Each structure stands twice: as structure tokens, then as C-alpha cells.
Amino acid sequence: MYSIGIDVGGTNLKAGLVDESGAILAVERIPLGVFPGAEKFAEILADLAKAVMEQGGVTKEDISYVGAGIPGAVSGGTVLYTANIPMKNVPLAELFRQHLDLPLLLGNDADCAAVGEWSCGVGKGTKHFIVVTLGTGVGGGLILNEKLYTGAGCGGEIGHIVICEGGAPCNCGRKGCWEAYASATGLIRLTKEAMAERPESALHAIAAEHGGVEGRTAFLAAEAGDETALAVCADYANYLASGLVSLINMLHPQTVALGGGVAAAPEHLLLEPVRKLVAEQCYARHTDQVPAIVRAELGNDAGIIGAAMLGRAI
Amino acid sequence: MYSIGIDVGGTNLKAGLVDESGAILAVERIPLGVFPGAEKFAEILADLAKAVMEQGGVTKEDISYVGAGIPGAVSGGTVLYTANIPMKNVPLAELFRQHLDLPLLLGNDADCAAVGEWSCGVGKGTKHFIVVTLGTGVGGGLILNEKLYTGAGCGGEIGHIVICEGGAPCNCGRKGCWEAYASATGLIRLTKEAMAERPESALHAIAAEHGGVEGRTAFLAAEAGDETALAVCADYANYLASGLVSLINMLHPQTVALGGGVAAAPEHLLLEPVRKLVAEQCYARHTDQVPAIVRAELGNDAGIIGAAMLGRAI
Numbered sequence: 001m002y003s004i005g006i007d008v009g010g011t012n013l014k015a016g017l018v019d020e021s022g023a024i025l026a027v028e029r030i031p032l033g034v035f036p037g038a039e040k041f042a043e044i045l046a047d048l049a050k051a052v053m054e055q056g057g058v059t060k061e062d063i064s065y066v067g068a069g070i071p072g073a074v075s076g077g078t079v080l081y082t083a084n085i086p087m088k089n090v091p092l093a094e095l096f097r098q099h100l101d102l103p104l105l106l107g108n109d110a111d112c113a114a115v116g117e118w119s120c121g122v123g124k125g126t127k128h129f130i131v132v133t134l135g136t137g138v139g140g141g142l143i144l145n146e147k148l149y150t151g152a153g154c155g156g157e158i159g160h161i162v163i164c165e166g167g168a169p170c171n172c173g174r175k176g177c178w179e180a181y182a183s184a185t186g187l188i189r190l191t192k193e194a195m196a197e198r199p200e201s202a203l204h205a206i207a208a209e210h211g212g213v214e215g216r217t218a219f220l221a222a223e224a225g226d227e228t229a230l231a232v233c234a235d236y237a238n239y240l241a242s243g244l245v246s247l248i249n250m251l252h253p254q255t256v257a258l259g260g261g262v263a264a265a266p267e268h269l270l271l272e273p274v275r276k277l278v279a280e281q282c283y284a285r286h287t288d289q290v291p292a293i294v295r296a297e298l299g300n301d302a303g304i305i306g307a308a309m310l311g312r313a314i
Numbered sequence: 315m316y317s318i319g320i321d322v323g324g325t326n327l328k329a330g331l332v333d334e335s336g337a338i339l340a341v342e343r344i345p346l347g348v349f350p351g352a353e354k355f356a357e358i359l360a361d362l363a364k365a366v367m368e369q370g371g372v373t374k375e376d377i378s379y380v381g382a383g384i385p386g387a388v389s390g391g392t393v394l395y396t397a398n399i400p401m402k403n404v405p406l407a408e409l410f411r412q413h414l415d416l417p418l419l420l421g422n423d424a425d426c427a428a429v430g431e432w433s434c435g436v437g438k439g440t441k442h443f444i445v446v447t448l449g450t451g452v453g454g455g456l457i458l459n460e461k462l463y464t465g466a467g468c469g470g471e472i473g474h475i476v477i478c479e480g481g482a483p484c485n486c487g488r489k490g491c492w493e494a495y496a497s498a499t500g501l502i503r504l505t506k507e508a509m510a511e512r513p514e515s516a517l518h519a520i521a522a523e524h525g526g527v528e529g530r531t532a533f534l535a536a537e538a539g540d541e542t543a544l545a546v547c548a549d550y551a552n553y554l555a556s557g558l559v560s561l562i563n564m565l566h567p568q569t570v571a572l573g574g575g576v577a578a579a580p581e582h583l584l585l586e587p588v589r590k591l592v593a594e595q596c597y598a599r600h601t602d603q604v605p606a607i608v609r610a611e612l613g614n615d616a617g618i619i620g621a622a623m624l625g626r627a628i
């Protein structure tokens with residue numbers, strides 16, 4: 001049997017036909033454009049699913065279910081709300097079934113990435129596993145007791161634990177959320193602050209060369225030996241580790257996987273110092289069970305694979 | 315059928331015979347004194363269990379199991395380590411069985427309090443439930459998907475999420491842990507800092523009257539209308555809410571129960587402002603599913619009842 005995973009982005013929809021090992025056998029992708037309403041949206045999802053079936057040479061009878069990763073909160077077959085698409089309390093699975101007679105399973109998009117890494121990536125075989133995605137924001141997903149955990153619906157908003165009470169403003173309305181420090185956006189802010197203080201730093205030349213300050217700017221300058229950039233990288237690793245230790249003290253997983261653009265930073269500037277800080281600080285050091293901190297490995301495919309594997313985790 | 319719950323404190327052991335409704339039918343209590351070694355400790359636990367059976371007029375055949383709440387980390391029938399008692403990797407259930415042929419279930423003491431409130435107190439009927447104990451430290455327990463959650467062994471250390479990076483030192487070795495602000499110890503520190511700044515505050519007279527600054531000093535002075543004390547209470551509520559929102563954003567329970575001495579503070583000075591802050595800040599406000607914030611209700615019995623109910627939660 002196969003399943004189909006659909007990754008619902010703010011601007012694009014990507015669907016994949018996935019086999020039981022997690023291999024993607026066919027992919028279709030379309031722009032979402034202006035949101036056409038929930039009814040039409042359900043039809044588009046069904047059409048995408050039909051398109052990947054056709055491309056993969058399989059029929060409805062070969063498919064267990066379709067999974068969709070939604071940028072928002074879901075409950076059962078209902079979309080509770082979405083951040084960038086206007087849907088609230090939409091019975092999407094029911095609407096979908098009017099166009100394609102298959103179960104539609106729903107997951108939050110970050111949760112789907114966690115399910116993907118857990119079922120087919122670096123989290124395979126673990127009982128308790130956390131993915132932390134370091135992108136524009138800090139997202140993530142929790143696999144607890146071999147199931148996706150969302151609590152009463154909105155669990156897993158791991159970017160929104162405050163690490164600096166009264167600190168940098170966060171999009172969620174609070175101040176000092178982990179996301180405001182450990183996201184690429186937070187890293188760019190730290191980099192710009194350091195540049196303003198240190199006009200002699202190589203950060204300026206490297207930023208100019210790449211058309212502006214990016215998440216990787218500090219890592220590039222640090223690799224060239226710039227002291228200011230090295231300090232920015234150390235600060236960033238410290239903020240990242242701070243939230244990780246809080247997560248680990250609360251949930252004690254076997255493995256934490258870091259994904260998103262920033263996780264691609266050189267190992268000795270990010271993962272190594274973070275591992276050291278976590279090992280020094282987390283409670284699990286008392287029982288010699290410090291979780292492994294690793295890079296996520298499925299990259300952009302995590303969303304499709306995770307959506308297609310939702311049936312194993314919910 | 316009955317079960318027996320044993321609450322292992324740093325200085326005392328309390329055992330209770332508990333029926334299926336959670337009622338305590340008999341209690342025995344002895345001082346622990348100098349730790350006599352793991353073998354002897356297992357024998358003392360067995361003797362205590364026998365004593366409550368005798369007092370309650372029941373026999374071994376009427377008992378499903380004995381549960382024990384341990385101040386430390388456990389895994390299955392093994393004590394991994396304890397904070398104030400010298401045990402490391404002790405197969406306590408096995409040692410216990412040499413003296414009394416009943417299963418010994420182990421739980422962390424704070425986890426047992428959560429199990430107690432979930433099975434017989436304010437958490438009854440919830441699927442996801444968190445107890446936060448505001449005492450010398452900040453402890454707690456997580457009931458997720460109707461089971462006690464401990465992750466790979468050390469999960470649920472909810473006092474050790476950092477809310478003020480680089481802030482007040484914590485006993486765990488980190489700086490700025492929630493425990494350093496939201497515990498009674500943290501509240502006493504906030505009170506003393508305010509007193510040092512405000513010699514005219516009524517806090518001084520109230521502290522003198524009660525023989526020193528306590529957790530309740532700020533609440534007593536605030537009730538008498540003292541401005542400085544009102545500000546301390548507001549600051550404390552803010553720190554408490556900060557960690558609660560982080561917990562809720564991560565785990566989204568239906569109910570959070572506050573226990574420990576500080577939770578007894580007047581409702582309008584603590585629970586009401588905390589509920590307001592949580593409702594304004596947590597992610598679940600987007601789906602109108604803000605968790606209930608309530609007072610724990612089992613008090614000192616929570617440990618015995620929870621240990622006796624461990625079989626329902628693990």
C-alpha cells in the first residue's frame with residue numbers, strides 16, 4: 001500500500017505519492033494563489049491527490065489515506081485555525097471526501113516534519129523525539145510515547161516558551177520567546193546588533209558581498225576567524241541551548257533533531273557547542289541519559305513524507 | 315480491592331491504605347533517620363505496608379499493589395537516583411518483594427501528586443493535566459494522554475525551564491530557572507529585595523510580627539493595602555504566569571492545578587491575575603481553548619493517594 005502526503009504552504013501546495021519505506025515516488029506541486037474558500041480548497045487537495053496517483057500509476061485502491069500538513073491547528077478532520085490562510089473550524093476531511101473517497105488525515109505542518117523524521121529519518125526507533133525547526137520562526141513537533149503529541153489541540157508550540165522575560169518582542173505578542181532568539185530572524189538581529197557595535201568586524205564585508213545580513217552571515221565570518229562573529233555564534237548557541245535544555249528538562253526525549261536553514265551551520269560552530277551546553281545543564285545528566293542532538297535529515301521532503309506517515313503517529 | 319501508597323519524604327515515610335475511590339482508610343508514619351542502605355530501606359517499606367494492612371483490617375490478598383513516591387528519578391521498579399537519599403540504580407521493587415509478595419510500583423514524588431489530583435482531585439476526567447507545586451522549589455507532574463509522562467526517565471522537571479536567561483541562580487546549576495522565581499524561595503527573595511528598596515513598606519512590620527520573611531508575607535501586606543507588597547505580588551504573578559504560558563504553549567493541557575504553600579494565597583492576588591495573564595498570552599486563545607487554572611485540592615494527602623493510584627497512570 002501507499003499513502004499520499006500534501007504539504008500545505010502559505011503559497012504552494014506540494015503532494016507526494018509515498019511508499020511504506022518513506023520513498024517519494026511521484027510529486028505534484030501547484031501555487032495556492034488567493035485562497036479560494038474552504039470548499040474549493042478541499043477540491044484542489046483532492047485533485048492534487050488524483051494527479052500524483054495518476055503520475056505514479058496507482059489507483060485509489062492502492063492508497064491507505066491522504067495526509068495533509070496544515071500551517072495552523074487541527075483537531076481530527078477539522079482545521080481549527082490557520083495562520084496565513086483564512087480557515088477557522090473547517091471540516092476539511094468531510095469536504096475532501098466529496099471529491100475523493102479516501103480518509104484525509106490532518107496534522108500541523110511542523111508536526112508533520114517531526115512525524116517524517118521520526119518514521120523515516122533521524123528519529124527512527126525512538127520512543128520520545130523532538131524536532132526543532134530553526135527558520136523564520138522556531139517550530140517543531142513532539143513525538144511522545146511513539147505518538148504525535150498536540151494536547152488539547154495547540155500543543156507543540158515550542159518556539160513560544162519565554163527564555164528572556166521582558167526581552168525581545170515576539171510575533172505571538174509575548175516578549176522574550178525562544179523564537180525571538182533562536183530563529184534565523186533572531187540570529188539576524190543578533191548579527192546586526194554586533195555589527196552596529198563593531199564597525200571593524202568582517203561581518204560588514206560578508207553581509208555586503210551577499211546582499212545583506214542573513215542567518216549564515218555570522219557563521220561565514222566566524223569561519224574566516226572574525227572575533228565579533230565568533231561571539232555572535234557563541235551567543236546564538238547559548239540561546240539555542242537554553243530553550244533545548246528547558247524542552248529536555250520538561251520532556252526528556254531520546255533524541256532532538258534540529259532542522260531549518262540555521263541547522264545547516266558548521267558543526268563546530270553550532271551543534272558541538274550546543275551539545276556541550278546541553279550535557280552540562282540538563283537534568284538527565286544525573287542519570288547519564290543526555291539526549292542526542294542531531295541534524296534533521298529529510299530537508300524539504302520532511303513535510304510530504306511526514307504527512308504521508310501521519311497514520312502511524314496519530 | 316485496595317492499594318497502598320507510600321510517600322517517601324527526605325525525613326519521613328508515610329503510608330496509607332487507599333480504596334478505589336481514593337479515600338485513605340489507615341495511615342502509618344515513621345521517621346527515616348540516617349539512611350540504612352537500600353536493602354534495609356526496602357524492608358522498612360514492606361513493614362510499613364504490613365502495618366497499614368493490619369491497621370485497616372485487610373490482608374495481602376485484598377491489595378493490588380504498593381505504590382511509592384520517591385524524591386528522585388525512577389524507571390520501572392528501579393530507583394535511578396534520589397536527591398536527598400543515597401540511592402543510585404537500586405532495584406527497589408525486587409528488594410521489596412523479598413519481604414512482601416506484592417508488586418511495588420515506583421513514581422517520582424511530584425509525579426505521584428499529579429497522579430493523585432488527576433485520579434481523585436481537580437484533574438479528574440481530563441486527558442491532559444499538569445500539576446505545578448509551588449514550594450521550596452517548583453515541582454510538578456505531567457499527565458499526557460491519560461498517562462503519567464516521564465519521557466526517557468527525567469521528564470517533568472518543569473521548574474527547570476529558564477524564564478530569565480542569565481538571571482537568578484538555581485540549585486540545578488543553571489541561571490534564571492522558573493523555580494528561582496516562582497517557588498516560595500523565589501517569592502521570599504522578591505519580597506526581601508522590595509523591602510531593601512522600601513524601608514517605609516508595611517512588609518517590614520508584618521515580617522517582624524511573624525519572625526521573618528515568608529512566602530505569605532507579601533500577600534498579607536498586600537491584603538492590608540501596602541503598595542510595595544501589591545507590586546511584589548504582581549511581579550510574582552507575572553513570573554508564575556510566564557512559566558505557565560510556556561508549559562501551556564508546549565503541552566496544551568485542559569487543566570493546570572497549582573499546589574504547594576504559595577497556591578494558598580488569596581485568589582484575587584494570585585489565581586485571578588495569573589488566569590488573566592495566561593488567557594492574554596497563550597497560543598490556545600486562538601482556538602478558545604485556554605486551560606483552566608485551578609488550585610490543587612488534595613493537599614498533603616496527594617502523595618499517598620497518588621502513589622496508591624500509580625497503577626492507573628503508568
